[in-house]
Amino acid sequence: MRLSHITIQGFKSFAKKTTLDVTHQVTGVVGPNGSGKSNIAEAIRFVLGEQSIKSMRGKTGTDVIFKGSEHLPALSRASVTMVIDNKNKTMKSIDTAHANQDLAPFLVYDELTLARVIYADGTSDYLLNGAKIRLKDVQELLSFAGIGGSAHTIINQGEADKILLASPRDRKESLEDALGLRVYHMRLNESARKLERVKAHVHEVELLRKEIKPHLTHLERQVQKIESQEEERKKLLVFLEAYLSREEYELAVLRERIVEQGTSSSLLLITDSIRKELELLKHAKHDSHTGGVAEKQTLQAEMRSLFERRDQITKTLGRLEAEKIYIEKEIAKQKENKDVIIPHNDFKDIYKTVKNKFEIIHKAFATSSFNEAQSGIKDILFFLESFFTKHAIHEDSNHESYHHSKKILEQDIKDHEEKAQKLEKDISIIEEKISMIDMHTQKTIQTKHEEEKKIMILESKLRELESTIALRKQEEGEIELRKQHFDALLQEGVMIVGREVLSYTNKIIEEKYKIMPKHDLLRAIERSKLRIEEAGIPNRGEVIAEYKTTKERDEYLTKELIDIRDSEEKLLALIKELTSSLEERFSSGVKEVSKVFSEFFAEVFVGGKGKLTLVDLIKIDDDGNQIVEQGIDIDVSLPNKKIKEISMFSGGERALVSIALLFAMSSITPPPFMVLDETDAPLDESNARKYGVMLKRLSEKSKLLVITHNRETMNHCDMLYGVTLSVDGGSRLLSIQFKEAEEYVQ
Numbered sequence: 125m126r127l128s129h130i131t132i133q134g135f136k137s138f139a140k141k142t143t144l145d146v147t148h149q150v151t152g153v154v155g156p157n158g159s160g161k162s163n164i165a166e167a168i169r170f171v172l173g174e175q176s177i178k179s180m181r182g183k184t185g186t187d188v189i190f191k192g193s194e195h196l197p198a199l200s201r202a203s204v205t206m207v208i209d210n211k212n213k214t215m216k217s218i219d220t221a222h223a224n225q226d227l228a229p230f231l232v233y234d235e236l237t238l239a240r241v242i243y244a245d246g247t248s249d250y251l252l253n254g255a256k257i258r259l260k261d262v263q264e265l266l267s268f269a270g271i272g273g274s275a276h277t278i279i280n281q282g283e284a285d286k287i288l289l290a291s292p293r294d295r296k297e298s299l300e301d302a303l304g305l306r307v308y309h310m311r312l313n314e315s316a317r318k319l320e321r322v323k324a325h326v327h328e329v330e331l332l333r334k335e336i337k338p339h340l341t342h343l344e345r346q347v348q349k350i351e352s353q354e355e356e357r358k359k360l361l362v363f364l365e366a367y368l369s370r371e372e373y374e375l376a377v378l379r380e381r382i383v384e385q386g387t388s389s390s391l392l393l394i395t396d397s398i399r400k401e402l403e404l405l406k407h408a409k410h411d412s413h414t415g416g417v418a419e420k421q422t423l424q425a426e427m428r429s430l431f432e433r434r435d436q437i438t439k440t441l442g443r444l445e446a447e448k449i450y451i452e453k454e455i456a457k458q459k460e461n462k463d464v465i466i467p468h469n470d471f472k473d474i475y476k477t478v479k480n481k482f483e484i485i486h487k488a489f490a491t492s493s494f495n496e497a498q499s500g501i502k503d504i505l506f507f508l509e510s511f512f513t514k515h516a517i518h519e520d521s522n523h524e525s526y527h528h529s530k531k532i533l534e535q536d537i538k539d540h541e542e543k544a545q546k547l548e549k550d551i552s553i554i555e556e557k558i559s560m561i562d563m564h565t566q567k568t569i570q571t572k573h574e575e576e577k578k579i580m581i582l583e584s585k586l587r588e589l590e591s592t593i594a595l596r597k598q599e600e601g602e603i604e605l606r607k608q609h610f611d612a613l614l615q616e617g618v619m620i621v622g623r624e625v626l627s628y629t630n631k632i633i634e635e636k637y638k639i640m641p642k643h644d645l646l647r648a649i650e651r652s653k654l655r656i657e658e659a660g661i662p663n664r665g666e667v668i669a670e671y672k673t674t675k676e677r678d679e680y681l682t683k684e685l686i687d688i689r690d691s692e693e694k695l696l697a698l699i700k701e702l703t704s705s706l707e708e709r710f711s712s713g714v715k716e717v718s719k720v721f722s723e724f725f726a727e728v729f730v731g732g733k734g735k736l737t738l739v740d741l742i743k744i745d746d747d748g749n750q751i752v753e754q755g756i757d758i759d760v761s762l763p764n765k766k767i768k769e770i771s772m773f774s775g776g777e778r779a780l781v782s783i784a785l786l787f788a789m790s791s792i793t794p795p796p797f798m799v800l801d802e803t804d805a806p807l808d809e810s811n812a813r814k815y816g817v818m819l820k821r822l823s824e825k826s827k828l829l830v831i832t833h834n835r836e837t838m839n840h841c842d843m844l845y846g847v848t849l850s851v852d853g854g855s856r857l858l859s860i861q862f863k864e865a866e867e868y869v870q
């Protein structure tokens with residue numbers, strides 16, 4: 125890579141845009157004091173990403189912006205642009221193993237323009253080919269370009285012997301810088317930072333895992349319980365399926381049998397109809413019986429009355445017959461005797477007859493048989509009339525009267541005989557009626573017997589039915605109870621094992637459950653239910669979901685931990701690799717620098733010896749541990765002088781030693797360019813010549829920008845720029861080039 129040119133605008137005294145061609149081997153910058161020469165070195169320091177304002181002789185960042193003069197206004201921004209020729213693509217060939225991916229796209233360009241701009245508000249931007257990049261990218265880019273930090277590339281006025289006065293550790297750092305090992309340090313630091321972050325992350329993840337561990341263990345146990353519950357549920361499902369299908373079958377068989385034998389309600393309907401029939405039967409029996417009895421009683425009473433009347437008529441007929449016989453005798457007697465004598469027996473008879481008649485009448489009245497009473501009264505009158513007529517006839521004309529009485533008697537007998545006949549007829553009618561009634565009664569009784577028999581049968585049937593109904597009700601009740609238990613079990617089953625249990629009818633039941641006694645099956649169900657209940661975990665779904673999430677989180681953390689540990693290992697490997705590369709390159713670099721330093725030293729101090737040595741430095745770290753660090757010591761001996769302490773060297777000697785060392789350091793990994801700001805200032809003429817020789821050697825490897833007042837040094841320049849302070853108050857650059865001065869300001 126080649127530095128092409130530098131453009132400064134608004135930076136310190138360079139108000140106007142000024143371009144400095146740095147393509148020559150040695151470019152000199154000359155000019156009077158205060159003209160702005162050092163400002164050029166600082167402009168280069170600025171664009172290289174210098175962070176120390178002090179090293180640019182300012183207090184704040186904005187101090188580098190042109191502050192204005194009598195003739196020129198103050199500016200609001202300062203910018204420095206460095207143009208790098210990348211046609212040979214050396215940038216691309218840089219150790220890309222560790223290349224910054226943000227820079228990679230730019231490394232293919234033929235020209236790289238690195239710019240730094242600072243604004244009045246103190247903010248600043250870094251631009252690579254116009255695109256904003258970070259300071260880190262700038263540092264890496266420069267590191268790749270071998271420019272390293274500005275500390276080594278730009279040696280300020282009076283800073284030359286800084287390297288001599290530095291501590292072995294600082295010297296080591298400067299040497300590493302010069303050897304281009306800064307990038308390793310950057311990488312190491314970055315890796316160490318990453319490692320710290322990774323370790324913190326590991327710690328964080330481990331903490332998180334530790335935190336969730338007890339919860340996860342708890343959830344694991346819960347889930348195990350749930351799983352064992354699941355097992356038990358499966359068992360319960362099998363038991364339930366076996367039990368329910370068997371019970372359902374048995375209930376169906378029982379129901380069928382009951383329907384076949386008659387349900388209690390159907391039997392009740394039969395009993396109702398039997399009861400109605402019984403009712404009817406019992407009612408019918410009462411009517412026929414009472415009707416027949418009453419009629420017969422009436423007829424019998426009538427009969428008795430007819431008998432009595434017949435007897436009476438028979439008696440009357442007997443009397444009339446007797447009377448007739450008597451009259452006939454009297455008639456016969458009269459034929460012999462006309463006197464009427466009333467025999468004593470007649471008198472007794474009439475008395476007896478009348479008395480009997482009265483008794484009959486009395487009875488007839490008593491039984492309200494008025495016809496009978498009336499007939500009795502008529503009989504009495506008839507007897508009395510017959511008696512008096514008989515005896516009157518006897519008195520008046522007994523003879524005639526006896527004939528007359530006889531006629532009447534005969535008529536009377538005839539009437540009575542007729543009456544008797546009629547009575548006989550009536551009696552026979554009634555007797556017929558009674559016999560009819562008896563016949564009917566007989567039939568009724570027979571029917572009654574049949575009905576009673578039927579009633580008996582029906583009643584016994586009713587009793588039998590009632591007991592059957594009671595039994596049936598009991599059976600139906602049992603079936604109902606079993607059905608209720610069945611339904612409750614099914615419902616409970618759905619709640620415990622889910623709706624799958626409802627498909628029990630479609631399941632094939634294992635043989636062993638088919639033959640297992642049902643009460644054992646039921647006991648197994650109860651035990652299973654109890655076990656599930658005991659292991660009961662509320663919110664199963666939530667627990668499982670939470671377990672899943674926690675487990676996933678734990679797995680994620682575990683994976684993350686593996687990944688982080690993997691990157692930790694990679695980082696450690698990288699650190700190891702970088703450290704060993706660094707150590708290797710450093711130790712070989714130290715040897716090389718020491719060799720070149722010895723040569724320079726011998727050249728500058730003829731007969732003198734100089735070399736670099738690595739020393740171990742003991743350091744106590746923050747934790748009180750001893751750490752061994754390496755440092756660089758400078759061993760020198762001047763010809764004909766015993767002193768070895770550099771501090772005891774003269775200023776010119778010190779300047780030469782330090783320049784020799786700086787030049788030696790730069791010669792191993794030569795930077796593309798170096799800025800030497802009046803490093804030759806303390807040298808006398810003879811030493812300036814020696815300086816010039818070293819400058820020449822150094823310029824073979826690096827382009828040099830030399831700010832000097834020294835003529836000897838100027839002799840070694842291929843190109844000279846003169847800096848003047850213009851009348852407007854800004855610095856101006858004039859190319860001298862040992863030719864006619866040419867204004868280079870645009």
Ligand code: ATP
Pocket residue numbers: 135136137155156157158159160161162163164187188189190191192
């Ligand atoms: P010497 O030979 O004495 O070392 P020099 O040529 O190196 O001098 P510089 O130190 O580069 O000179 O320049 C100093 C000049 O720059 C001073 O005149 C100073 O006023 C001017 N200067 C510094 N900062 C600013 C600024 N921000 N704005 C304007 N001028 C500035």
